Amino acid sequence: MKLLLKSVKILIYSLLIVSACAVTVFAHDRIGYGQDKHYRYENLRGQYAQLAVRKNVTDLTPAEKAAFVKAIKTLKTTIPAGSKVSIYDQFVAIHLGATRLIHNHKGHSDGSVQELAHENAAFFPWHREYIRRFEQALQAVNRTVTLPYWDWTDPKAFDVIFNDDFLGSNGQGVTIKIPNQGDFTGGAVQTGAFAAANGWIMNPELNLDPDTGTSLGTSLVRFLKIPPATDYPVPKKDIERALSLNNYSLFRPALEGFISVDEQGKVTPGGFIHNYIHGLVGGAQIDASTTPVTFKGLGTMSNIPSSPYDPVFWLHHANVDRLWAEWQENGHKGSDFYPADGQPYGHNLKDLMWPWDGGMSTPKATALGNLLSLLPKFNPSDLVRPIDVLNHKELGYTYETWERKTQR
Numbered sequence: 001m002k003l004l005l006k007s008v009k010i011l012i013y014s015l016l017i018v019s020a021c022a023v024t025v026f027a028h029d030r031i032g033y034g035q036d037k038h039y040r041y042e043n044l045r046g047q048y049a050q051l052a053v054r055k056n057v058t059d060l061t062p063a064e065k066a067a068f069v070k071a072i073k074t075l076k077t078t079i080p081a082g083s084k085v086s087i088y089d090q091f092v093a094i095h096l097g098a099t100r101l102i103h104n105h106k107g108h109s110d111g112s113v114q115e116l117a118h119e120n121a122a123f124f125p126w127h128r129e130y131i132r133r134f135e136q137a138l139q140a141v142n143r144t145v146t147l148p149y150w151d152w153t154d155p156k157a158f159d160v161i162f163n164d165d166f167l168g169s170n171g172q173g174v175t176i177k178i179p180n181q182g183d184f185t186g187g188a189v190q191t192g193a194f195a196a197a198n199g200w201i202m203n204p205e206l207n208l209d210p211d212t213g214t215s216l217g218t219s220l221v222r223f224l225k226i227p228p229a230t231d232y233p234v235p236k237k238d239i240e241r242a243l244s245l246n247n248y249s250l251f252r253p254a255l256e257g258f259i260s261v262d263e264q265g266k267v268t269p270g271g272f273i274h275n276y277i278h279g280l281v282g283g284a285q286i287d288a289s290t291t292p293v294t295f296k297g298l299g300t301m302s303n304i305p306s307s308p309y310d311p312v313f314w315l316h317h318a319n320v321d322r323l324w325a326e327w328q329e330n331g332h333k334g335s336d337f338y339p340a341d342g343q344p345y346g347h348n349l350k351d352l353m354w355p356w357d358g359g360m361s362t363p364k365a366t367a368l369g370n371l372l373s374l375l376p377k378f379n380p381s382d383l384v385r386p387i388d389v390l391n392h393k394e395l396g397y398t399y400e401t402w403e404r405k406t407q408r
Contacts, residue, residue: 072311073199093374095305104360149315168192168220176226221299222310234277255320257276278307356378
C-alpha cells in the first residue's frame with residue numbers, strides 16, 4: 001500500500017494547491033464570540049448534556065440511513081429566500097471559496113489568493129466548524145440526524161457506504177485503460193438517491209476543474225478503487241502512528257495526508273490517509289509519459305474544491321474530526337497544542353477564519369460566474385477563530401466509540 005500511496009502524492013498535492021432550515025444553517029446559536037474565552041451553547045454551560053452523538057457508519061440502522069439521506073436531499077432542494085441556489089449548494093460554494101481567498105486587510109492588498117481550508121494549521125478547526133454547521137442544517141430538517149463517520153480502517157464500512165440503500169455505488173459508463181493494470185470502470189453515478197435521474201443535479205458553476213476553471217458538469221462522478229488508489233482499508237498502524245505524534249506541526253500534515261512519519265521519525269512526503277481517501281473515491285489518472293508526470297482527478301471527490309458535492313465528503317471529514325478529537329483528548333487539549341502565530345493569516349490560534357470573519361476576506365470569483373452571488377449572506381458579527389472550536393463537546397456533539405457502546 002505504501003507504494004500506491006506514494007504514487008498519488010503529486011496528484012493529491014496538486015489538487016489541493018490549486019426557509020427555517022436556512023436560518024439555522026448560517027446563524028449562530030452560540031455565545032461569547034469575539035472573546036478570548038471559549039464559548040458554549042447556552043444549554044451546555046457548565047456541563048456536557050444532550051450532546052449530539054455521531055455514530056460509526058457501520059452502526060447505522062436502516063431508518064437512520066434513510067433519515068440522513070432524506071435530510072441531505074431536503075437541503076439540496078431548499079432554496080433560501082434571496083438565494084440563487086439551494087442550502088446544500090451554498091455549502092459547496094463555501095468550501096470552494098475557502099480554497100481561493102483574497103484577504104482584504106493590511107498585508108494582503110496585492111490580491112494574492114490563499115488557501116484556508118487545507119494545507120496548513122486551520123485544516124482541522126475550519127472543517128470542524130464547517131461540518132458542524134452542516135450537521136445543524138440537517139438537524140433543522142430532522143433533529144435526530146447526526147453526521148456518521150467513516151472509519152477508514154473498518155473493512156465493512158466501504159460496502160455499507162457505497163450501496164444504493166445509502167450513498168450510492170460506483171459510477172458507470174466510462175472505462176479507463178491503465179497500462180499493465182487493465183481496464184477500470186467508473187463515471188456518473190446512475191443508481192441510488194444521488195444519481196442525476198433521482199434529482200442529484202450539481203450546479204455547473206460550482207463543480208469546477210481547479211486547474212482549468214471549466215465546468216465538470218452536473219452529475220456526481222466516482223471511480224472507486226482504481227489504480228493507484230486501490231488498497232482499502234487503511235492500515236490501523238498508519239492511523240496509530242499519526243495519533244502518536246505529539247507536535248501539531250507534524251500531526252496535522254500526517255493526518256491530512258501530506259506526509260508519513262515512521263517509527264524512527266523519518267518523514268516521507270506523499271498522499272496518505274485523508275488525501276488518499278479522496279483519491280480512493282474519486283479516482284485519478286496518471287500519465288507517466290509526460291515530463292513532469294501529469295495527473296488528472298477523475299471524480300467529484302478527487303476535485304477537492306467541489307468535493308462536498310459527493311455526500312461521502314461529510315462522513316470522511318467527520319472521521320478526520322473524530323481523530324483530531326481523539327488526539328486532543330489523549331494529552332493534547334487546549335490552545336497549548338495549536339500554533340499561536342507564525343502561520344499564514346487565518347491559520348493562527350486567534351485569527352478569524354473566512355467566511356466567519358466579518359468580511360475580512362473575499363473569495364476569488366470562479367471562471368464560470370460570480371462565486372459571491374452563490375454564497376449565503378453572513379452576519380458581520382458571526383466570528384470564528386481556531387481557539388473557538390478546540391473543544392468539540394463545547395460545540396454540542398461527541399462521538400460514539402466502541403468503549404461507550406460496551407458500557408451500556
